[in-house]
Amino acid sequence: MTPIARAAGRLLNNGRNDGPPDLDELWRDFNRKLSGMFGGKSGGPSGPSGTGGGAPDMKGAGIGAGLIAGVVVLGWLASGFFIVQEGQQGVITSFGKYSKTVEAGFQWRLPYPFQAHEIQPVSQLRQVEVGRTSVVAATGLRDSSMLTQDENIVDIRFTVQFTIRDLRDFLFENRDPEQAVLLAAESAVREIVGKNTMDSVLYEQRDAIATDLVKSIQAQLDRLKAGIQIKNVNVQTVQPPEQVQAAFEDAFKANANREQLKNEAQAYANDVIPRARGESDKLREQAEGYKARVVATAEGDAQRFKSVLTEYQKAPQVTRDRLYIDAMQQVYSNVSKVMVDGKSGSNMLYLPLDKLLQQGSGSVTVSAPQPSTASEPTSLPNANDLRSRDNQRSRDGR
Numbered sequence: 001m002t003p004i005a006r007a008a009g010r011l012l013n014n015g016r017n018d019g020p021p022d023l024d025e026l027w028r029d030f031n032r033k034l035s036g037m038f039g040g041k042s043g044g045p046s047g048p049s050g051t052g053g054g055a056p057d058m059k060g061a062g063i064g065a066g067l068i069a070g071v072v073v074l075g076w077l078a079s080g081f082f083i084v085q086e087g088q089q090g091v092i093t094s095f096g097k098y099s100k101t102v103e104a105g106f107q108w109r110l111p112y113p114f115q116a117h118e119i120q121p122v123s124q125l126r127q128v129e130v131g132r133t134s135v136v137a138a139t140g141l142r143d144s145s146m147l148t149q150d151e152n153i154v155d156i157r158f159t160v161q162f163t164i165r166d167l168r169d170f171l172f173e174n175r176d177p178e179q180a181v182l183l184a185a186e187s188a189v190r191e192i193v194g195k196n197t198m199d200s201v202l203y204e205q206r207d208a209i210a211t212d213l214v215k216s217i218q219a220q221l222d223r224l225k226a227g228i229q230i231k232n233v234n235v236q237t238v239q240p241p242e243q244v245q246a247a248f249e250d251a252f253k254a255n256a257n258r259e260q261l262k263n264e265a266q267a268y269a270n271d272v273i274p275r276a277r278g279e280s281d282k283l284r285e286q287a288e289g290y291k292a293r294v295v296a297t298a299e300g301d302a303q304r305f306k307s308v309l310t311e312y313q314k315a316p317q318v319t320r321d322r323l324y325i326d327a328m329q330q331v332y333s334n335v336s337k338v339m340v341d342g343k344s345g346s347n348m349l350y351l352p353l354d355k356l357l358q359q360g361s362g363s364v365t366v367s368a369p370q371p372s373t374a375s376e377p378t379s380l381p382n383a384n385d386l387r388s389r390d391n392q393r394s395r396d397g398r
Helices: 004-012 023-037 058-078 167-170 179-194 198-204 207-226 240-314 316-332 353-359 382-397
Strands: 081-084 088-094 098-103 107-110 115-121 124-131 145-147 151-164 228-239
Touching: 023 081, 081 088, 081 115, 081 145, 088 167, 098 167, 115 167, 124 179, 145 179, 151 198, 151 207, 179 207, 179 228, 198 207, 198 228, 198 240, 240 316
Parallel strands: none
Antiparallel strands: 081 107, 088 098, 088 115, 124 151, 145 151, 151 228
């Protein structure tokens, strides 16, 4: 029976012994077990209980204590190993002071209390909301309300997304980096809104405000050495106070209608003006063509008259006859009259000449016997008759 069991038996046996277990016996039992583990000899029987036991083996106890101390030291040294995951960075501090920054992988540092480490996700996208909806009792306005350049009040709420750029500055240069981002964003938005009018903030420059906020917040955090990189600013709501929101909505609808009408007018102008310009260019080209045709016709007529004059000067009678024949041919080609020769007989008088003339495009000259009438000529004059007639007119003129 082990000493612990015997001591427990004595505690349960109130008739023989009501005291605590024998500590000397417990020590001797521990010493015997330890000596047995490292090859030591146990002592002879001794003690008041009648069990045999000798003096403790100090050499074996020292070896066991050294082994235990070595295991403890190895465990203490092993506590300095740590793992940094992908997308994270670790900072090692020596007695609370910054030592170095380590990247992803299996890392080691001196165990506590000499060194410590802290791991932060540097690629994680963090977010801070700016513009609370709580109402200030003194003014009756929200915390997100601010004053514009034209002395109007506007409520603006947005979120700032950022990542860690420098882990050392993020942990040691500011007590609360996220609070620093919040304060920098509030300062930046009040500065930007204060430089713009109400209409610019609500409608015209709404998208540009987000870009300006990114630059302004980043500049302030760089001056604070916050170790933060601003990635994006998402403007959620930009609206006037609730008391005048209905009036601003009506004004916005009016502006939208104005822009719609302006666009329709511009579209109409883009449709009418090019067509008008095209029509004017068409008329101008037609006028130029008419001018060129008239001038060319006049020049051709003048040139033809000159050539006819030259021939007339050479042979006046022949030229007069030729001009007369051409003129009569041109006149009779445009009328529906049929001239027939009454001196020679022909059976073509029985043809439907009037219908043939209506179907055709030119005139038909038919030679056939026909009694002469006083109302219209019956035959074309020959060249001799024309010359004799011209001679008679010339004599009469003299």
